[in-house]
Amino acid sequence: MIRHAVGAIVYQHDKYLLVHKIKINTKTGKEKIQGEWDFIKGGVEKDDTDLTTAILRELEEETGSKEYEIVRQFNEKIYFNFPSHIASKIGYEKQETTMFLVEFLGDSLTPADDEISELLFVEKDEVPTKLTHSESREYFEQYIGG
Numbered sequence: 751m752i753r754h755a756v757g758a759i760v761y762q763h764d765k766y767l768l769v770h771k772i773k774i775n776t777k778t779g780k781e782k783i784q785g786e787w788d789f790i791k792g793g794v795e796k797d798d799t800d801l802t803t804a805i806l807r808e809l810e811e812e813t814g815s816k817e818y819e820i821v822r823q824f825n826e827k828i829y830f831n832f833p834s835h836i837a838s839k840i841g842y843e844k845q846e847t848t849m850f851l852v853e854f855l856g857d858s859l860t861p862a863d864d865e866i867s868e869l870l871f872v873e874k875d876e877v878p879t880k881l882t883h884s885e886s887r888e889y890f891e892q893y894i895g896g
Contacts, residue, residue, distance in 0.1 A: 754846055755792060755847040755848070756805040757791035757886075758809060758850045758852045759789055760790065760809070760818070761854070762853065762854040762871060768788065768872060769788060769866050770869075771788055772785050772867045787881055789886055789890075790808055790813070792811070805852070806818065810862070812866050813861070814859065814862030819853045820851075822850065824849045826893065827848055828845075828847040828889050829846055829885070831843060832845065851894075
């Protein structure tokens with residue numbers, strides 16, 4: 751079964767937002783993981799009326815802010831398979847993530863979800879070196895430029 755998700759490459763001026771995730775949501779609750787740097791991402795929920803609603807909800811849930819402007823929705827998606835121990839807990843084997851380019855218009859962000867330990871704006875050339883997952887790194891390099 752495929753989990754549908756949304757993700758955001760968030761920028762402000764010439765810097766890009768990365769989040770340090772320390773937990774993942776499983777059907778049995780939140781499970782601690784070794785920290786990983788990624789873009790804001792999350793599953794599409796039943797109450798989300800469309801993908802735009804889903805990404806704006808995720809942005810607010812993870813950063814505590816509503817001060818975003820969606821610049822574009824990418825046609826290309828990120829695909830990956832869950833490790834078997836996670837797949838058995840969450841009931842999904844794969845994830846398909848629709849990505850957005852989003853501008854942050856506010857002044858400050860604070861982790862608003864216990865899955866996130868840190869929010870960090872970095873220079874464009876630092877993004878690929880910080881990202882934990884190769885799928886996110888390759889996506890950024892291909893569609894934003896490395």
